[in-house]
Amino acid sequence: MRFKDKVVLITGAAGGIGIAAAQAYAKEGAKLALVDLKQEPLEKAAEQIEAQDKLLLTANVSNEEEVKGFVQKTKDHYGRIDIFLNNAGINGEFHNITDQTEENFQNVFGVNVMGVFFGLKYVLQVMKEQKSGAVVNTASNGGLLGAPGMSAYVASKHAVVGLNKTAALEMAEYGVRVNAVAPSGVNTEMMRRIEQNAAGDQAEEARKAFEASVPMNRYATAEEIADLMVFLSSDQASFISGSYYRIDGGQGATSV
Template identity: 85%
Template sequence: MLFEDKVVLITGGAGGIGIAAAKAFAKEGAKLALVDLKQEPLEKAAESVDAKDILLLTANVSIEDEVKEYVQKTKEYYGKIDVFINNAGINGEFKDITEQTEENFQNVFGVNVMGVFFGLKYVLQLMKEQKSGAVVNTASNGGLLGAPGMSAYVASKHAVIGLNKTAALEVAEYGVRVNAVAPSGVNTEMMRSIEKNAMGEKVEEARKAFEASVPMNRYATAEEIADLMVFLSSEKASFTSGSYYRIDGGQGATSV
């Protein structure tokens, strides 16, 4: 198995992509540490994951001390972190820039940018000491394109790609790799929120419109995103670092 006795730390571990990633890595023999905001959703997620060992940690990823603590607890429990899936994220409210609030911008950047930054800061310290490790950051096609009404989210995911590139350069000499996935719409609860934000109660119309923008005419599944995360974290991608990978059903082929 690709991750026999490896330790995989996943933030946003109770969300759709986080659960799919946990299952995919567990299937390959990994020991898991799952991080999310509340204990109950984590426990529910863990029930669906058949892992050798699973550590559940609550943390607000936008608070530095709490990030430092979840990294320390994972190290104390397992002794190492082999893979970090830096996945926690929120979409925020849909509003034009002229109507956008500071509160929404701060909330989105707190989770999507500061959460990613803090995670990198403390996990990479450990991986540099180990002289090994792989990180996968969750970006988005919103980190490559614009989207009306989603200025906070789009700006935050552009920032994730910038952090991804810089982190990869800083740790390459230590044998640590850093990459990102950039999905289009994924069939998870976050997408239900985006659909509702976009068109109110007309969620079915929103879904059809979003799917129609994808050449493959559907959303990705969380499992498809997880499979790419597994590959990028594995030795099969041993010379791959500093890149972001679109997983968008061909949507990126329609832009420059």
């Protein structure tokens, strides 16, 4: 029960990684604040999570006032925020840069960059006041590598890595740790959308190709990503901050 009575705030809580992480923290005694864009998927996700206390909050993370609102509601309800999984993200549409639209680029950056920034801005104010806390940002192997057709997503996740490093440096003196996870493909609905975007009615072929690019020849499970998040936010990682951790089945070993 490493997280007994700890307050864990998770954005993107209705997605595969969000659900898996919430389940993992709940099993170890955490109190949860779960955030997603729409109420119905959030409620369905919450049904899968057995926690002593669950606060469900809807918000668009690309809207600063809505982010400020769910952070304040979490603090009002629980009195503190011990762990923040800054996890909400979208992949957007596939376009080569020459065909990329401003609308798609702005949408992806709105969630993946501004959403992460707003989350850090307001949660870190709470943690700074507490002089304690741990943040895990969801980056991607796309934050470390390039990927044709995914300029918006790749650029956004590179930005997450930069925000992660900077936040860790700014918060070190207050006893707050900030790290990031950088997964390759994860077997969730987001990956189904990426396969569809990449190959249309040949999505199954895209899936096989994506999996074959991983030395372990498979996608990660959401639970495997959640396990790394849980470790990074635990006391067992008490001297780890400002780092990003590949969890990619060996894919990163093929690059510098």
